[in-house]
Amino acid sequence: MSTHSPGPWEATHWRSYSHEHRGRYTHVPAQWLVVTTDSSLVLRAENEADARLAAASIDLLAACEAARDRLDCREMPVCDDDLEPAPHDEWCTDCKAREQLDAAVAKARGTA
Ligand SMILES: [Zn+2]
Numbered sequence: 118m119s120t121h122s123p124g125p126w127e128a129t130h131w132r133s134y135s136h137e138h139r140g141r142y143t144h145v146p147a148q149w150l151v152v153t154t155d156s157s158l159v160l161r162a163e164n165e166a167d168a169r170l171a172a173a174s175i176d177l178l179a180a181c182e183a184a185r186d187r188l189d190c191r192e193m194p195v196c197d198d199d200l201e202p203a204p205h206d207e208w209c210t211d212c213k214a215r216e217q218l219d220a221a222v223a224k225a226r227g228t229a
Contacts, residue, residue: 121175122153122159123153124175124179125153125172125175125176126151126152126159126171126172126175127152127153127154127172128150128162128171128172129151129152130149130165130168131145131148131149132147133145133146148162149163149164149165149167149168151168178221178222178225181222184218185215185218185219185222188211188215188218190209190212190215191211192208192209192211192212
């Protein structure tokens with residue numbers, strides 16, 4: 118598995134332009150790009166919102182990994198003699214959040 122381009126990434130907008138070479142005209146439409154700090158292209162995006170989300174993804178991945186590593190299950194069941202306790206996985210918000218973080222990190226890392 119390859120590793121992603123080094124961060125940080127930046128969303129940048131290129132204006133449309135036309136140029137002529139040996140009598141042939143080329144028009145390059147405006148586009149949103151995600152680039153590294155040394156201006157290497159990471160990807161082309163369909164629109165500004167996609168470009169900004171993609172540029173933030175490298176920071177979001179680091180934040181997810183940090184949060185996942187610090188998130189401990191602290192939920193305690195509420196005792197109610199009249200009710201059968203539900204399985205822990207069904208009500209624990211800490212464990213559900215950790216599952217979401219694990220799934221997002223695995224999707225980003227290609228280990229899902
Ligand atoms: Zn839990």
